[in-house]
Amino acid sequence: MPIIVSPQDFNVADLFVDLRPDVPLYLKCEGFNFAGSVKLKAAVEMVAAAERAGDLRPGTRLVESSSGNLGIALSMVARSNGFSFTCVTDVRCNAASVRLMRALGAEVHVVGEPHPEHGFLGARLDHIARLCAARPDYLWLNQYANEANWLAHHQTTGPEIIKSFPEIDVLFVGAGTTGTLMGCARYLREARPSTRVVAIETEGSVAFGGPPATRLIPGMGTGIRPPLLDESLVDDVVHVSEVDTVRTCRSLAERGFLFGGSTGTVVSGAGKWLRRHGGRALTAVAVAPDFGERYLDTVYDDSWVAEHYSL
Template structure:
């Protein structure tokens, strides 16, 4: 198939069976490789869908200035989509943004607005959002995407990701295990799958220190999972269980995924690996588990895949088999 643009290549990612990582009898774990999207993450889907829907309904026009508070995968995805459609994009970021992501954003031509003053909570979230509001006031052509509240975020996955899974799976999925931040991916995929498989159990994987489900705030190292705010998209009644994973367990999960499945994935993928380990003893037999591996590992070389982390993983693996 010949595509007309890079954004036309978003989606149709493969499913792979993780039977080396999870060799248990009567348990099948399937992972959708969202890291194979052209911008490197599952966020390519929502960035493309939201912008193209905006173009279709006239909210986004030639000359529109897209604004979003993000320095992670969604920012990179929006920057890619903005280039494709000839749009201006500004990412509002803070000093915690990785240098790698900032360099990627600049290479795509995105404008960077760095806020440096912490907010009353000691972080930068409210400062970033205040700067977004300033930009909207200063520029009448500015449009805020607002992925934490935009219903198109979850709708993306109900109409694309879920349909792909259903087409690729001849038998029902019993359990969905997915990392959460905005909750758009989890809710959209679950809603789409439950139209066909209403008995699906939905497990949200959150970070220790995240406040999404009312747990106390705390320091978190890994981007892509957890949040310092409760997303407007969150619908707790649609989630059957929440598993909280700390940074250390997520890093170990990343290294296991790499060593045993040769899948080089980002921090949230390690979180779902650790969560599935937690769930396995409780799952009925047989069960089919679906998860998403949201992004690639290259952007985490200085965070998850340092030499020290690799040595620690090898020592843990050795001690567990000795």
């Protein structure tokens, strides 16, 4: 019987969904914690690293840019540790995520206009720069360049996958800040170098050099190349359209699994890659970052989908 003191002390590390026969893929579910997503791991490690370095002291206000899930995780971790937190997001952030952050005591700033070159992420980072310049008590964790972001997954997610699937042939990980991707890739290079690591990226993201385009579904992709990304650790990249993300999410829902947009993107990309490479003979695992409750007003809303996509 688990008994915990802080919400971040609980996380289910070894639950996988077998998606066969539709897709020959095992899906590592990372949403079974009080933050509801894989981002709890990075939030815990980044806050702990800031405390160890002496940067996070009583009276410090944490600030971070997030499209939703990391903001929720940091809201929870900050509140349980007695720190204040400001999340800078943008108008694409799901309304449910904004409400969750505020319920956890966070201050949420919503950026309304994109940066002319670097999109909404660039605008969010500019906003954070202004906040930190005006308030010396603000500490920006900077998930985009923070080594603790990928270290969290090198210490947890990677080992968890190998423990359950020691003979894994291919791993699929979504690319946002690339913290999860880089942490898992580095661990697999050490523990099982023969495993292929495939990055899944949404169309319109520039992480792997693709052309920028408008993206409506938060959680994956970026308007600025992530400083954490080391492409030498990635064997292949698959780009997924948002239309395919919606289709995949709704297809999974027909089986009773309500996953989030990030998970739909990863499963769609993994399916493409496996069909192309004869994947039924491979042991394939994908990281499912989130669940679908925060996407009820978007991916799972017929009116929203009809307004934005042709299905």
